[in-house]
Structures are given as C-alpha cells and as structure tokens.
Amino acid sequence: MPQLSSSTRPRLTTLVTVGVSATVLLTVLSLLILVDHFALGYAQREAEQRLQQLSWQVRGTLNGVVRKAGSDVQLLTELPRVREGRTPAEVRQVLESLQKTFPDYAWIGLTTPDGKVFAATQGVQEGVDASERDWFKHGRDKLYAGDFHPIPPLGKKLPYSADPWRFVDAAGPVQDADGKFRGVLSVHMSWGWVRRMAQTILAPADQQYSADIFVVRADGTVILGPRGMEEQKIDTESLRLANSGASGALKESWTDGVSYLTGYARSGTPGDPATLSWAILVRQPEALALSGARALEHQILLLGAVLGAVMALGGALFARRLTRPLNALSRAIEERLAAAPADGAVLPDVRQHDSYHEVQVLSRALNEMLRNEQGHLDALRGLNEKLESTVGERTREIARKALQLERALSQEQTTQQLLQERAAELRAILDNAHDAFIALDPGGVVREWNLQAEQLLGWRRTEVIGQPLAAMMLPPLLRRAYERDMRQLAERGDGAAAMSRRVELTLHNRAGQELPVEVSLAYVPRSSGHLFIAFLHDISERKSLFASMEAMALNDTLTGLPNRRALMQALPEALQRANRLRQSCAVLFLDLDRFKQVNDRYGHEEGDELLRQFAERVRGAVRKTDTVGRLAGDEFVVILEMLHSDADAQEAADKLLPALQRPFILKTATVSLSASIGVAIHHPDDPQDTEMLLGRADRAMYRQKQQGMQLRARR
Ligand SMILES: Nc1nc2c(ncn2[C@@H]2O[C@H](COP(=O)(O)OP(=O)(O)OP(=O)(O)O)[C@@H](O)[C@H]2O)c(=O)[nH]1
Secondary structure, three states: OOOOOHHHOOOHHHHHHHHHHHHHHHHHHHHHHHHHHHHHHHHHHHHHHHHHHHHHHHHHHHHHHHHHHHHHHHHHHHOHHHHHOOOHHHHHHHHHHHHHHOOOEEEEEEEOOOOEEEEEHHHOOOOOEOOOOHHHHHHOOOOEEEEEEEOHHHHHHOOOOOOOOEEEEEEEEEEOOOOOEEEEEEEEEEOHHHHHHHHHHOOHHHHHOOOEEEEEOOOOEEEEOOOOOOOOEOOOHHHHHHHOOOOEEEEEEOOOOOEEEEEEEEOOOOOOOOOOOOEEEEEEEHHHHOHHHHHHHHHHHHHHHHHHHHHHHHHHHHHHHHHHHHHHHHHHHHHHHHOOOOOOOOOOOOOOOOOOHHHHHHHHHHHHHHHHHHHHHHHHHHHHHHHHHHHHHHHHHHHHHHHHHHHHHHHHHHHHHHHHHHHHHHHHHHHHOOOEEEEEOOOOEEEEEOHHHHHHHOOOHHHHOOOEOHHHHOOHHHHHHHHHHHHHHHHHOOHHHHHOEEEEEEEEOOOOOEEEEEEEEEEEOOOOOOEEEEEEEEOHHHHHHHHHHHHHHHEOOOOOOEOHHHHHHHHHHHHHHHHHHOOEEEEEEEEEOOHHHHHHHHOHHHHHHHHHHHHHHHHHHOOOOOEEEEEEOOEEEEEEEEEOOHHHHHHHHHHHHHHHHOOEEOOOOEEOOOEEEEEEEEOOOOOOOHHHHHHHHHHHHHHHHHHHHHHHHHO
C-alpha cells in the first residue's frame, strides 16, 4: 500500500480557507469590474444626458427671448400710435411703456425712413443717423434679429452695469396708416439677462461640480462663458458638432488639458433672419461628473475587503470545524499506514465519528474498507505464497528444461557433426569406390554421380545432376523398358522388392559407345523423397574373357577345330535339322593309322604339326557347311549335312582319303600316313541318338582299320 506523506499535501482546512478567500476576492474583483464597467458607464451616460438637457434648456431660453423680442417689435410696429405718431414724445411714450415690461430692453427707438432716430426711450440717440447700422439695413424689409455686439456710444449713455453693455438687436419695418414705409423700429436687449438665465438654469449641484455654460458665436468667439474665456476663441469637437446643427453630449479634452463631458446644441433656425444661431455648450469636468460613481467604487472595494476578511475568517473556522473529524480519520489512516502490518497481523478498526452525516458515512465506509482490506491482505498473502511456490516450481522446471534443451542441442550439434563427417566419408567412399555410383529420384532425375561415374560414362557430375538419366545413356529399346519400369515402381510403391537386384545392361557412354555394365540396384526409402541407387561395374573385360574362355571350351587348342564338347553340341542340332529338313546326315569317323610311331620317331612337336596339317586337309576337303571337329588324339569327326543319298557320304569319305595320304612335310621329316574312315548315316526318321550314331561310325572306322592292317600284313 502506498505511504502518503503528510508534509507534501495541504490540509483540507487550508484548502477551504484559501478557497473561501479566493472566492470572496474574486467576487469583490468581479463586483469592481462590474461597477467600473456599468456604474461608471451609467454615471457617464447620466451626466452626458444631463449636460445635453441643459444645453437644450439654454437653447430654448435663448430662442424664447429672441422670439419674444421679435414679437414685441412686431407688436410695436403694428401699434397705431407708433405708425401714426406725429411727435417723438408721442412715440417715445409707447416705447418706454414697453421697456418697463422687460427691464433688459436697454434701448427702443424708431427711425425716420432715411435712418435718423425719430424717437427713443429716454430720448437717447434721438436725431442720430443710424442708416449704416445693420438693424436698420436689415429691418427695413422684414423682421430681423441682430447678433451680440457692443455699441460703445450707446453704452456710455446708458446707466452703469457690471457687465460691459452688449446688445442683441431686434428690428422690423413700420408702415403708416397708408401703408407707406415710416421707418425701422429697433429694440436693443442688454446681455445681462443671458447671464442670469445661465445662473438660473444651472442647478446648485451642477454649480457645485463646476458646470459651465458657453454661448459661442459661429466664428468660435465665446460670448458667454466663465470669466477669462469670454471674447476668446475656442475650437472643440463639441463646437464643431453644434455648428453643424447636431445636438448631444461627448467626452473631450479642452485646452486646459482637463477632460470634460460636454453637452452641445445650436440655437435659432437656419435661414430665418428673426432668429440667432449660436452654439450652446455645457461642460463639466469628467472627474467631478463621475465622482459619485468613483465614491461608490471605493465603498464597494472597502466593503469587499472587510467582507472578504470576515468570510475568510468565518470560512477558516467553518472549515476547521468541518474538517476536524476528517482530520481525525486521515490521522488514523496515516498512523495505520505508518505502522505497516506484520505478516498475519489484524488491522484494528478506526474510531467511528458521528459529527455529521457524511463523516458518519465515511467512518463506516472506512471501517468497511479496512475490513475488506484485511480480507484482501489475507487473500493476497495466500496468493503471494502460492505464487512464490508456483514461481519456484516453474523456475526449477524451466532450469530442468533448459538443461535438457542444452543437452539436446549439444547432441544435435554432435549428430550434425557426425552427419557431416558421415556425409564427407560417404562422399570420399563414393569418389574412391571401385564402381560408378548413381542416385536417382522417383522421377528418374540424377541426384548423385561419383568420380567413377564421370570416368566410366564421360559426363561430369555438374552436367548430370538434376538431369533425367534415361535420355542420356540408355539405348532406345532399353529406354522404353526403363521408363515403363520406373512408372510401375512409382505406381506400386514397392521399390525395395523390385529394385534390390543385380542386372547386366549395355549403356551408351558420352561418346555413344556401347558399354556393358553390371548394375547393382537398391531402393532407399526416405521421408524427403525416395532414392534409387545403382553401382555400375564395367564388365567389358569380363565379357571378353568369358567369350574367349567359351571359345576355348568349345575349340581344340591344337587345331582350332571344334572339340569333342562342341561336336557333342553340334551333332544333336544337325540331327534335328536333318529331321526338320527331311534330309539325311552322316558322321565320318577319322583315325590316323600308326600315328604313335610319328611321335615316337620325330617327337610330339612334329606329331602336333602333323595333326594341324591333317586337320587343315580335312577342313579343306569338305563343304563349308559341314562341321569338322577333333574328338581326341588322332581321332577326327566330320558331320555331313543335307545329303541327297547314302552314297553321298561314302563319296565324301572316298574324296577325303587321297588328300590325307599325301605326305606331310614336317620340320625334320616328311611323313606319309594313311587314315581309316568310318561312315554312319542318320536318316530323318532315325532315333536322335548321337552316341549310337558316333558308335556306329567308330565301329565302321575300326573295321576299316582292321582291313587296312590285314592288307598291309599280306603285303
Ligand atoms: N603328337 C601328339 N601325339 C598324340 C596326341 N594325342 C595322342 N597322341 C598319340 O597318338 C597315339 C594314338 O595312339 P594309337 O591310335 O593307339 O596309335 P596308332 O599308332 O595310331 O595305332 P593305330 O591307330 O592302331 O594305327 C598315341 O601314341 C598318343 O600318344 C597329340 O595331341 N599329339
């Protein structure tokens, strides 16, 4: 089980305290941001709206006063006493009556048609030529309002005022009863009423926060404003907007570097000469306009800090209270973890806490978990022991298997080495074998070919390995038989029985020469494909030796004629032919007379020579188809075949005698001898008894010899 380090993990109390403090801090900060964003924005909009309304209020008042002056001028011009008054006093009385109704009418006068002041309040300026004045020029045709301007001569004649005398004119044409132009009536309003109007409009609160009202002429000259700024020219954004006819409020910096909120509007009606177009600006320093919101912001910050501290403290106390049972539980767990249970030790329960529901549940769950853990630990110990035992067993088994494998590998290595040595031995044996060795697979393809095979057949090993054998060295007739045999062997699958044999064959070597060989065949069953192996032994010499021995066995070595054995083979064949051809044959039995004396007198070599010459003479005296052989010593046999009659045989014997009686010229002497000839005839239906036939011929020869001896004795 992992050991938890208490020093590296913060306590829940700390976490809750920090969490509450952070939450309060975040709440206060959020509140500040909201206040800054909404409250200040709202306060700015409120201030701008108020300043805008003030500018509208000033505009309305200015327009009202100018309209009132125009209305008063209109009223006077229509009064009969003004239109028809004959004396200045008569007209002056009417004018002064009007002046009393509005004290700011500083001067009211009526001119003559040519511009001289006919009558005026308090007689001021009467008789003065005003034809060059703007109000006269413009007032002749219709109602006219003139801009703010000082009139020094008039000002000097008027009573003292705190402000220098400045006037706003209103003028209009007067017609007499006949409708003729009588003159221009003009009212000069003093400027003091405007300042009073501004004081009245600005509420005490605005005055306290230094709100200022500006009335500005179109050329930028301030005609009403704070002291020091009147008669000065200004150029602000609000002024430009007001001159363009717009009205509203904005935030801007003035030339004093202070940021102001400014409301702006324009008085008068463009194109109406009876009105006056002035820009009205009402400004207030931004800091003062928003001071209320700023104060609120500070209060919220202070309140938030106090609230945060109180809540953090409260949170810490609450967290401490909340986590006390949890701490006790965690301490209990740490202590249990610190005291690692010894093998087989039982873990004690943790104390049950019932402070509140969750801790109660947690305590129970913890104890339940501990009991489960105890069970798991016990099971784990059991498993561990079992596992260790299994691992030990498996390790021993693996070691045993590894040892066996090592031995098997070593054995395999030895076997491989032995196999290689055996293969090398076999190769050496095969290459040094006396016979040629060939191995074929079931398809007749050459798989092995030793040095003797190369020498015997002429093909090199590399040329024949992988090649079909039959096409190369079997004669055509044998090739077909070989292919048939191989096919049958493959079908029957009993190669061992069929192949374990020794045969003699005639093969063709590379030069196309026939080569008699003795072949020892064997069948080698193998899992990787059966093999037919053959040892080929060259039997050329044996064949020729055998042929010569056979020849020797059937021929008489002295004369070269067929010997007795050959005669005993040839005679039955001759009898069979005679029977088959229905023609008689005969046997002549020849024996030299007194040959012994030649040997005795001249020696055996001379005797041999005589026998050779005798054989030649017999051979030369009969037909080629007749057989001449030497039975033994000086006895010869002639087999006569295809006889037409019995006399033919005697005739042949009679023809032989003269040839035999001629002298034989030997090395040391010339010898004359005679021979006795006995004749025995075999007819086609006679029994096939060669001994009997030879016996008859022998007996006939003996009789012949006896007769000859008697003749010689008589002589
Ligand atoms: N030189 C020689 N003598 C042989 C050979 N074979 C047998 N003889 C001799 O031939 C003789 C044959 O014997 P005979 O036929 O009894 O003697 P012969 O003198 O001919 O007597 P007749 O036949 O009765 O006239 C013997 O003396 C043999 O030794 C041989 O191969 N060479």
